[in-house]
Amino acid sequence: MSSDSSGAVEVRVHRIDPRAPLPEYAHPGDAGADLVTVEDLVLEPGARATVRTGIAIALPEGYAAFLHPRSGLAARSGVTLVNAPGTVDAGYRGEIRVTLRNTDRHTPVKLACGDRIAQMVIQQVASARFRAVDSLPESARGTGGFGSTGGHAARG
Template structure:
């Protein structure tokens, strides 16, 4: 198990898995007062969490499916990436994609956090790429069968 240093200034539980096989951990809002998001409004919601992600890893901030389905609440930059050298507070950029206002309450589960290993790459300039069956086919090119 990977362990990560974390400071919790929120008074809410640390990010946690809700089921035995969950990939994402729920993250809570840390608010002095509720924030109302009108239709198509966005707001940066603090969590009170500060993390020290190990080198070679990132933390990905993702929407919660229940908020998206029931209320149309998503993340503007999804998934958001928390880099290993960032030491500021984790904040979640929520957006209300519905046609009704949504109130974000203190302590509400607002996002999921997934910690993932990543690679750094070095580019090798070339004039040719290997051939594949798909080739340059892009958006929708594989069709449906």
Template structure:
């Protein structure tokens, strides 16, 4: 891991936490509905077979409406650039101010499987079939 001067290394708030906090290196002002790509000053070398997922911090989302546009963000194991977070202010009325050093997201590192995609004339059937959005809640009372 490389951490720029003045940046904070990812850190777990409590033992057993899945997500390591990422902090901004710059002050940020986000107006209602505004989005911005925010630097963390951190570069990592993830182990092969793993992916880093950048997730919103639930407390910030609940208190201020701060979220991530492409949440979770995907960091491939071969990426060596700075981790940046695409933040969005989902509050329709209140701006959000962040100071340099404020925690803005969490990095979760998980193993990943790669699939082989093979062409087929049709797929084998399943209990769900082609039921899409909301289909598992239909017919339940």
């Protein structure tokens, strides 16, 4: 694994489609690098599509890439990622594809080649050793699951 003086990890990128730019951070310090589409498409209301980015990456062992929705695209057009965050494992060498969904009920969304469609966050990840046990240690939360901490007006 190689990194520069800023601590940035090197990620090798293969352009499967020559129109695909390298992932790029919009501003210094941003967590997510923008990914773009290399195809034109229209997402009808409620529709989903798996969209090509035209790139494949080689992540160092111990890292993963997580694909997140672009907040502006979600706020303005209702476009989100179906499986957010999408996970790209270090060993995957195929094209990164992003499954988008238009959550708007009335308006189609037109995307053109070169439009930014997702953000890719590179993170160091730990591997785990899973061990079966007869019981788990106690914790403050215990077995409280979905909605157990409240925080909203709708209660039931």
